[in-house]
Amino acid sequence: VHETPIGYKYIADRMLETDVLIGGEESGGIGYGHHIPERDALLSAMYLLEAVVQSGKDLGELNQYLRTQTGFSGAYDRIDLPLASLDVRDQLLTQLKEQTPQTVAGKAVTDVLSIDGYKFSLEDGSWLLIRFSGTEAVLRLYSEAATLDEVHKHLNWAKDWANSVS
The missing domain is CATH 3.40.120.10 (Alpha-D-Glucose-1,6-Bisphosphate, subunit A, domain 3)
Incomplete structure (x- = not known):
C-alpha cells in the first residue's frame, strides 16, 4: 500500500x-x-x-x-469545517506541529503521517486525517473505523480540538 x-x-x-x-x-x-x-x-x-x-x-x-x-468491515465519513480565516489555519497548523495529539477520542495514536495534513493511526486500526484545503479557509476531517459511531467520535473529537485552538 x-x-x-x-x-x-x-x-x-x-x-x-x-x-x-x-x-x-x-x-x-x-x-x-x-x-x-x-x-x-x-x-x-x-x-x-x-x-x-x-x-x-x-x-x-x-x-x-x-x-x-x-477482513474489511469499516465505515468512513468526512466533515468540512469552515474556518474564520487563514490566520486560524496557521494557528491550527502550529498546534499540530508543536503539540501533536497523542490520543484521539480516548485512543492512543500509534503513528502520524504528515505528507498531506496529519493522519493519526490509532491503536484499534482506525484513523483520523486532519487536512487543510489548499484553496479556501476550510479544515477537512476524515475518519475510518469499524463502525460509523466510532467514525463520528473521531470527527467530533477533531471538531472540538479545532474549536479549542481557534
Whole structure:
C-alpha cells in the first residue's frame, strides 16, 4: 500500500515510479497500473461487469465476498469545517506541529503521517486525517473505523480540538 498526498496527480506519479496494480481516491477515481496513469471509469465498469458475469454473483454478494476475503468491515465519513480565516489555519497548523495529539477520542495514536495534513493511526486500526484545503479557509476531517459511531467520535473529537485552538 502506498499513501500519497491528496490528488490523483500524486497517485499517477507513483504509478509511473513503481509497479502499482491499482490506484484510487476518495472521489471514486480508479486507475490501473498496466493501463494509463489516469482515472478510467469505463475500464472500471468493464472490470466490474466481468466480475459479475464470471462469478455469477450480484454486486451485493461480491461486496460481501470482498469484505470477507479482506477482513474489511469499516465505515468512513468526512466533515468540512469552515474556518474564520487563514490566520486560524496557521494557528491550527502550529498546534499540530508543536503539540501533536497523542490520543484521539480516548485512543492512543500509534503513528502520524504528515505528507498531506496529519493522519493519526490509532491503536484499534482506525484513523483520523486532519487536512487543510489548499484553496479556501476550510479544515477537512476524515475518519475510518469499524463502525460509523466510532467514525463520528473521531470527527467530533477533531471538531472540538479545532474549536479549542481557534
